[in-house]
Amino acid sequence: MRETSWDIDCVIIGVNCEKTIERCLRSILASSYPGHLLHIYYCDGGSTDSSIAIARRFAQVRVFELNAEYPTPGAGRNQGWKNSSSPFVQFLDSDTILDSLWLSKAAEAMNDNRIGAVFGLRQEIHPERSVYNWIGNLEWNGPAGESDCFGGDVCIRRSALEKTDGYDETLVGGEDPELSRRIIRAGWHLIRLNAPMTMHDLAMTTVKQYMRRSFRSGYAYGAVRSREAAVKSSFWKYDFQKIVIKSGGFFCSTALSLLLMLSPLPVIVKIAALFLPLIGLSLLLSPRLFKVEKFMQEHHLNNKEAKIYGWHCSMVVLPQFFGIIRFYVGKLFNKPLKNKRRNLKTALSTAGS
Template sequence: MSDVDIVLIGRNEAQRLPAALAAAKRSGARLVYVDSGSSDGSPEIAEDMGAEVVRLDMSRPFTAARARNTGAAAFHDPAPYLQFVDADCVLAPGWIETAKDFLAQHQRHALVTGWAREEQPDHSVFNRLIDWEWRAPAGPIDACSGNLMVRRSTFDAVGGFDGGFIASEEEDLCARLASDGWALERLPEEMVTHDAGMTRLSEWWRRTERAGHGLAQLGAKHPGRRHTERLRAWLYGLALPVATLVLAVLWWPLVILPLAIYGRSWLSGYRTLRNTGTRPADARAFATLFTLAKAPVLIGMLRFYLRSMLRREMRLIEYRKDRA
C-alpha cells in the first residue's frame, strides 16, 4: 500500500480533469475523486479512467471543505499522509515523494505545500495576477491553498476541514494545526500547475468577493487572524467612498483628500511589485486590482455577517458558471 492517499475534488472540470487524474495516478498513490454535483460528465470521465468516484451529498450546500473531508473518509485503511488536490490542478512530477520525504524527516511538521504556477499566465491579466500570488516565499507558513499534504493522524486529530467554510477553509485548518503546536512549511518546489481560466473582470470580482467572505468567516472563528486586512477593507471599501461623497457635497475640491489616499495606496503597491521584479505593465495592473479589491472583499465580508445574523447557510459564491 502507498504511504500517501490522494483526494481530488472537482465540479464541472471535464476539460481539466483527465490531466489531473492522470498526474495523480502516475504518483502511484491511492486516489479518490469527489464530485460536487457536476453537470458536464466529470464523474463518468473519472470512472472511465479507473478512479474511485464519490458523489458529494448535494442535499446540503456543497463546499470544497466538505468534499475534501468526504474524500478523506472514503479510505478505510488510511495511509500515513494525505494529499489534497483540486481538479483544476495537475500534480508536478516528483511532488508526492518530495512532500512525503520532508514530512518523514521533520516530525514537528503537520503539513507541507509547495509552489503552483498558472498554465496560461499570458491569457489574461487576472491569470498573471494569480500566478504572481502563487509564488509566495518558501519556508515556515501560517496559511496555504487547498493543494497540500498533511499527516493523516494530525488531520483526524483536529477534525479535518471545517465544512461550514465556503472559502479560507485551508487557513482555518492551518490555524488549528498551529495552535496545537505543529509547524507548517512551503517547500521551494513546484507542486501543481493551475488553470484559473479567468478572462473577465466580473469573474475576478466574484472570486475576490468569495475571498472576503472567507476573510470574515475566518475572523469570526479566529478573531486575531488577518485583522489588519479586514480593517483595510472597511477603510478603503467603505469609509473612504463615504468620505468622498460627503466631501463632494460639502465642497467638491476636498474630494482630492480621499482620492490622494487611494493614490498613495496604489503607488505603494506599484513600488513593492516593481521591487520584486514585476514588469511595469503588470505592476500597474496588479496595483490597480489590489486597490479595487477592497470593494468586493468588503461585500463578501458583509454577506457573511448578514448570513450569520439571519442564521442562513453559507453557500458558495461561484465566480464562473461552469466551475466552482
C-alpha cells in the first residue's frame, strides 16, 4: 500500500452514549494511521449521561456540545467538519468500532480525485444475540465498487462537503443517502471497498425497537424520495413503490372486504369479498412465499435462515408504510418528525459487553 500523508478528521456523533463512546474513541486512537495526522472530534447532541465527561478524558479529542432541543445526525456531523480543516473527514457513530487498517485504505483510495466518498464493510459485533442484530448484519453491506449511496460510517472529501454544504440538518433519518445523491450530482463517485471499516452493535432485542426503527426507515424513504423526485431522480423509487404497493394493497384489500361484507349486496358478492384479504396478504408475503431461494443465493443462507429473512422482508413494509405516511402528513402541515433527546440512547446487546 502506498504511503499516505493526508490529515484526516474523525467526527463522531452521539447522544447518551456513555456505554459505547469510550470504546469508539479508543478504536480510533489504536488505528495504524499516523497519529499526528489524525484529529478527533466528538459532537454531542445533548447527552444527560456521562458521555461528554468520558470524551473529555481524552486529551486528543475536541468535544462540541450542541445541546439542541431536537438533535439530528446532520447537525452533529456538520458541526464537526465545519470546525475542522483536514482534506478528508471520517464520520462515525458512537456505537461503532473503527478497524485499525481502515483509514490507511480510505486515504489510499482517495488519491483518486474523482472519488468524493469511500466506505467499507460494517459488521455487527453480536449478530447471534438477536434476530434483529442478525438481519442488520445481513443488510449493512452491498457489493464492492461504485455505489449510489453511503451510510453513517464514511470517509468524505472535504471539497465535496464544501460544495454540497454537507448534511441536511432537518432530517431525522436518511441524511446519509440524501447527501450521497448531492455529492454524485456535484460530479464525484462513491466507492465501496471490500475491506473492514467498522464493527457495530445494533443492540436490538425487542419487537418495539424493531418497529420503531422500521417506522423511521419508512420516514427516511419518504423524505429522501420526495427530494429525489423533485430533481427527477429515480433513486429509491422502486423501494418506495414496493412499500406503498405491498402495504397499501394489504390494507386496502382488507378494508374493501369489510365494506363489501357490511353492505347490502348479494351473498355471492360477499362471498367473493372474503377472498380480497387473501390477495392482499399474498402480495404482502410475496418475499416469504416466492423469494426464499433468491435469499439463499444472494446472502449465502440456509433454507431456515432464508425463510426468517423472508418474514422480515414481508413484514417490515408495514411500519415503513406508516413512516412514509408520517412524512407526508408532516410535510402537509409543516410538522416534521423530530428527535427528542430523552428518547435517544445508545445501548449494548448485553450490558457490560
